[in-house]
Amino acid sequence: MSSAAVPGQRSVFRRLSAWLFAKRRTKLGFLLGPPMLWMAIVYLGALAVLFLTAFWRQDPLTAEVTRQWGIQNFKTLADGEVYRTIALRTAGIAAATTIICVILAIPISYYAARIAKPRTRTILLLAVVLPLWSSYLVRLYSWRVILSGNGFLNWSLEKLGFGSLSISYSNWSILIVFVYLWLPYVVLPVYAAFERIPDSLFEASADLGSKWPKTFRRVVLPMALPGIVAGSIFSFSLTLGDYIVPQLVGNTQFIGNVIYQSVGVANNVPFAAAYATVPVAVMALYLLGARKMGAFEAL
């Protein structure tokens, strides 16, 4: 077809595509414009407003937000023992969740990536992501049942002759449920990291005299570390921001619960905003550390 050869017959689209082909910057603008706009307004804008709000205050009499600048919210946070305890509890459980997730994810991912046959690998990875197909709340309520005083866990333990545990509505049950919830998000990047290691590196290590444990420690683990750190970002940040798990399976407060109550019950948005800067700051530090370990090349 010679439509391109006859200028009069060139369609609008052809001309437009030829024009765009020449104008690289315009093309890039069309490609990235909408998402960048979304990021700038909805994401960064909201974050900026959050920080600004943190410096306003609630009128103690009318409970209305007044736009009076000051750092009184942060003072309240610094003085209040309870807020420090809650922040430490949240970060502590997030760290514990992350460590357990990583310890569980390494063997699963390694088996799936390096040992399992393709069929087993598919089944295993499917099993890991399967819970993500069902509602978060449904899964939480089923864990409530499992962990409750005469629930499935204690029933099984008693049948096995171990006696029962009273961990329902405790930090233990919160930890168990967090690990359950975020494990897939840790397994996937760790799996990808293990899978990316070329076979020849395993052979080279054996060739140079290493048995498997040494190969794992000296070659596999260091090479997978960025992937492991990348996975830990998920489990850590998701725990840091969650307020439903503590509410449904625990009896302690997390940062998210305080924020939720400040906004929803007390209408003290400025205080909620101030407290919300704590996980943001913790996460910023975490990400800085993660970048140092090369986690962003592994994402």
Added chain:
Amino acid sequence: MDPAARSGETVVEEPRLSGAEAAGVDVKFERVSKRFGDSVAVDGVDLEIMSGEFFSLLGPSGSGKTTCLRMIAGFERPSEGRIVLHGRDVSGLPPYDRDVNTVFQDYALFPHMTVAENVDYGLKVKKVAKGERSQRVADSLAMVQLEPFEGRKPAALSGGQRQRVALARALVNRPRVLLLDEPLGALDLKLRQEMQVELKAIQQEVGITFIYVTHDQEEALTMSDRLAVMSKGKIEQVGSPAEVYESPASAFVADFVGISNLIDAATAARLSGTSAAFTLRPEKIRMVEHSAAPGPEEVAADGRVEQVVYLGSVTRYHVDLDGGGRLIVTAQNLSQSSTEALEVQGKEVRLLWSRDNQREVSA
């Protein structure tokens, strides 16, 4: 490795097999076969590789040469037969219990380690004393001229430099046998030729047996003391480069090693009165005027030049013979220019060659 550890190892190495195996033979294949599922990669290979020799396994892809190398290294176990490494049956041993090291095709350098750490890896794993380790790492890096790069990561090196690191990392362990799996395959022609010379020099310096896998016949001919030509899992011929090139044992070898003319039995009978098929190297054929008379013991064939390929130092002519069949002839461009060479196209010519240069083959 410290002397005590070495001598301790020698004791473990027993029992030695027969006396013949101990003397001079470094690697021995005894009826070795390797199957992957239904396909046979290596089919009943018998082979002896001498101590200190530069031995090449040459063949097209899928000929089983790499599988042979991997069985020596221990990455694959033979389905049948035995592999004997300096007198000791190693068929069932894992790679880390064998006194061989490998230079991998993709170099397989550890990306998270520096050049020096890569080279040090094998020594560290074997718990060589720290002082000796750093000395040996320095020596190895000096041998491949990479001292200035010891602190760099492999990603910051060129292909040729990575190749040298891989070589140093293997040689620093002072293996009895060094296995090289197409180590120059990823390099450009110029660098490859430089590395061929350098590899050969290093091999002569360290005196270690090199087993070199390649599909590049020129590389195999240039570097090897002896080579084995492989096809379809079997060894077609073992010999020195000159033997393999001058007296190919089969039509496959003649065709694969260099360019060769294969003259089938019928054409052979017509041209030279012999009954068997033979091969003939293009450079052994003289192309002369149509009227020129053959000398004694010379065979003549007339034909027409169909194609002229000017290759710089030589010109290659494709000549269609009058009675059917085609011969390739190469001639040095001693004094003729490219235009002169190309003018021959379409001309009637006579080809002459000495009967001595005909190599009878079975197929």
